[in-house]
Amino acid sequence: MKSGNNITNQQLSDFLNFSAGLTDKEKEMQAAAMAGITDEIDADRAFKKVMAKTGKQTKTREFVHQLTRIAAILAIPLLIYSAWSVYQQVTTSQPVAQLAEQEFTSPTGMRSHVILPDGTKVWLNAESKIRYSVPFVLDNREVSIEGQAFLNVTHNKKAPFVVSAANTKIEVTGTSFDVKAYPEEDYVSVALQEGSVNLKASNGEKVRVAEMKKGDFFVVEKGTNKIQSRNTSVDKQIAWHENVLVLDETPLEEVAVLLERWYGVKVFITDETLKKYKFSTTFENEPLNRVLELLELSSPNIKFTYKPGKLNQTPGEKQYSTVTISKK
Amino acid sequence: MDKKVTNKLQIGGIEEDVLVKRMIDGDKTAFELLFKYYYPGLVIFAANIVVNKDEAEEIVQDFFVRLWGNRKNVRSNGNLKGYFFTSVKNRSINFLKSNEVKRQIIDELKKQMESELRYNPDVYIDTELQRQLKKAFAKLPPRTAEIFTMSRFRGFSNTEIADDLGLSKRTVETQVSKALKILRKELRGYATLLLFF
Numbered sequence: 001m002k003s004g005n006n007i008t009n010q011q012l013s014d015f016l017n018f019s020a021g022l023t024d025k026e027k028e029m030q031a032a033a034m035a036g037i038t039d040e041i042d043a044d045r046a047f048k049k050v051m052a053k054t055g056k057q058t059k060t061r062e063f064v065h066q067l068t069r070i071a072a073i074l075a076i077p078l079l080i081y082s083a084w085s086v087y088q089q090v091t092t093s094q095p096v097a098q099l100a101e102q103e104f105t106s107p108t109g110m111r112s113h114v115i116l117p118d119g120t121k122v123w124l125n126a127e128s129k130i131r132y133s134v135p136f137v138l139d140n141r142e143v144s145i146e147g148q149a150f151l152n153v154t155h156n157k158k159a160p161f162v163v164s165a166a167n168t169k170i171e172v173t174g175t176s177f178d179v180k181a182y183p184e185e186d187y188v189s190v191a192l193q194e195g196s197v198n199l200k201a202s203n204g205e206k207v208r209v210a211e212m213k214k215g216d217f218f219v220v221e222k223g224t225n226k227i228q229s230r231n232t233s234v235d236k237q238i239a240w241h242e243n244v245l246v247l248d249e250t251p252l253e254e255v256a257v258l259l260e261r262w263y264g265v266k267v268f269i270t271d272e273t274l275k276k277y278k279f280s281t282t283f284e285n286e287p288l289n290r291v292l293e294l295l296e297l298s299s300p301n302i303k304f305t306y307k308p309g310k311l312n313q314t315p316g317e318k319q320y321s322t323v324t325i326s327k328k
Numbered sequence: 329m330d331k332k333v334t335n336k337l338q339i340g341g342i343e344e345d346v347l348v349k350r351m352i353d354g355d356k357t358a359f360e361l362l363f364k365y366y367y368p369g370l371v372i373f374a375a376n377i378v379v380n381k382d383e384a385e386e387i388v389q390d391f392f393v394r395l396w397g398n399r400k401n402v403r404s405n406g407n408l409k410g411y412f413f414t415s416v417k418n419r420s421i422n423f424l425k426s427n428e429v430k431r432q433i434i435d436e437l438k439k440q441m442e443s444e445l446r447y448n449p450d451v452y453i454d455t456e457l458q459r460q461l462k463k464a465f466a467k468l469p470p471r472t473a474e475i476f477t478m479s480r481f482r483g484f485s486n487t488e489i490a491d492d493l494g495l496s497k498r499t500v501e502t503q504v505s506k507a508l509k510i511l512r513k514e515l516r517g518y519a520t521l522l523l524f525f
Contacts, residue, residue: 008427011379016436019444031445032465033473034372035458041368046389047360053393115355119342 102136105129106147109264111240116143119154120161123241126261127182148180150241153195168220169200177212178238188220189230191237201225245283245291252277252302252325255295259323263288265309270326274302292323301328339365348404351396359399362408363392369452370416376446377420377437387419413449417441 128147155174175195
């Protein structure tokens with residue numbers, strides 16, 4: 001955008017002449033005035049423009065065909081509203097909404113990675129969401145989780161980090177743990193990789209507490225509030241956050257649910273008797289077709305049929321890919 | 329609010345070094361925080377070179393678009409402020425050159441940039457220098473402060489101010505020199521203002 005050459009020459013020349021004529025004190029005041037008018041610049045609007053331009057630069061991943069789709073972990077940072085709103089309060093005197101809520105959802109077929117304002121890293125499994133109120137300040141680190149998440153909590157002895165999942169409250173100071181609380185399931189499970197955790201299960205009246213140590217895997221029943229320890233490898237429970245799908249004596253009906261979430265497909269089991277068949281195998285970064293092949297190979301009489309959904313569908317019309325599990 | 333803890337710059341409660349590393353890793357939020365912290369200062373700084381606020385905004389925005397696209401090659405060496413201001417300075421001067429601004433004028437500009445306080449990056453971000461300057465400026469009688477800010481700095485040209493106010497260029501020039509006279513008189517009382525830089 002070339003402004004007229006002569007105008008710029010004249011403007012700049014005037015400006016430089018003016019400045020040259022100032023005393024030192026006046027130059028200081030000129031600099032101070034410059035510092036003052038930075039408040040008039042709309043950085044928010046400018047950032048939106050910058051984002052629009054950078055969007056044109058980055059390549060978007062294209063999944064050409066569902067069969068070759070490799071479920072990947074997307075790193076999607078949360079907007080750090082809390083930190084930014086505090087900064088705004090200092091530079092302008094605009095009132096900032098205090099108790100706003102920030103929510104982030106990882107859809108079916110995708111796992112996501114987010115970083116909270118305090119530096120805590122959160123991996124969200126498919127069909128999971130995390131919610132917290134802003135400002136997310138250090139003396140009030142509380143989030144609520146639906147679905148499954150693996151958290152690596154920034155250590156801070158003075159400020160406990162609390163996770164609410166259904167009827168369970170998980171309190172930690174600096175830890176790595178996994179919490180699973182899908183709304184359709186009747187339990188909440190917590191697997192502790194590192195650090196220490198206090199569990200609190202309550203349904204309004206009674207409260208049950210338990211302390212977890214490294215390597216513990218506890219299950220909390222939503223209905224009764226009972227907390228039980230299970231003998232399971234924590235590594236197996238948290239493998240999903242490293243893109244590893246672990247089946248460990250997992251019955252087929254559960255495998256079906258896992259596949260639905262992991263790959264975003266709909267699974268149908270046509271024969272009831274097949275549901276209890278157990279699978280034990282590990283998949284790392286495998287596309288769905290490969291997983292189905294291996295599952296079929298490892299079972300004597302079960303057939304897995306994949307039918308891709310339609311791409312380029314009209315908006316509003318959902319055509320999922322489906323997997324039908326039947327007797328051979 | 330004092331954002332400095334020990335000697336490390338914190339933006340929004342997070343150390344700048346950490347934000348830079350995260351930005352390099354692709355964290356758009358870190359990028360946003362850095363942008364919002366530096367953008368206004370960089371724009372006014374650039375406007376002191378290209379004497380046009382809109383152009384200054386474009387220059388700084390283009391720099392950040394490039395920065396994001398190129399983020400993997402950014403080396404975090406602890407002097408982000410220096411890197412930002414030097415880059416914007418160079419882009420601004422290139423803008424003048426590509427707009428065929430006369431060599432002599434650019435040379436005069438470069439001379440002033442070496443010595444004048446208003447080209448010091450510390451004026452444009454939250455530093456001790458900026459705080460001192462603002463404190464001193466706040467002591468000015470309102471009328472003086474207003475004249476000071478209104479004259480050369482908002483519009484960056486008498487033509488624009490004249491257009492804005494519907495005055496002739498001559499009137500504005502007279503106003504400005506009047507303002508300078510008042511300024512000098514009123515500032516005499518502030519001889520004790522000592523600023524470090």
